[in-house]
Amino acid sequence: MILVRQEIGDVLRDFRLQKGRTLRQVASRASVALGYLSEVERGQKEASSEILASVAEALDTPISVIMREVGDRLAVIEGIDQVIPDTIPDEFVAALDADLVAR
Template identity: 70%
Template sequence: MVLLRQEIGDVLRSHRLRRGQTLRQVAAKASVALGYLSEVERGQKEVSSEILSSVAEALGVPLSVVMREVSERVASVEGIYLDDTYIPDTVPDAFVTEAGLLQSKF
């Protein structure tokens, strides 16, 4: 099961590290407690939209970019890719013969 708070934390951490910023720097700029931001990054705390927006701004990243990256990560876990293709983790019964071999519907 994918947890949104973990994906959000991973995306925020990734942006922070790419910019070479410390938790302390981002927390101060976003006016968020250092310990709270740490817990958000580790996926241990849910983040409000207001705080998420402040942290994104402190990182110099548009909130829409953060949300798109989170969405892409969740879609990947669900087997949905950028072109909206759904790839199930099992083979549909219509493609399996009684002998257990794949067959084409076409």
């Protein structure tokens, strides 16, 4: 069974380590108890959207970036071969531009 909280915790830990920050630094900056943040990172606790937003801010990372990474990891676990592209296809942009010019 896929546990979203586990993937969220893994992603938060990975971003924290990439930024070179300690658990204590992030917890303090996010105003979250150190033990609680540790449990979130280990996938033992579900973090509220408010906690996730505070931790994302403490990591200087948009919550959308964190959630996109979580989504990408879940897609891999689920075996989804085609991941939604990060950019809009040129054909769609051209059609949209043409529609706007026609107005």
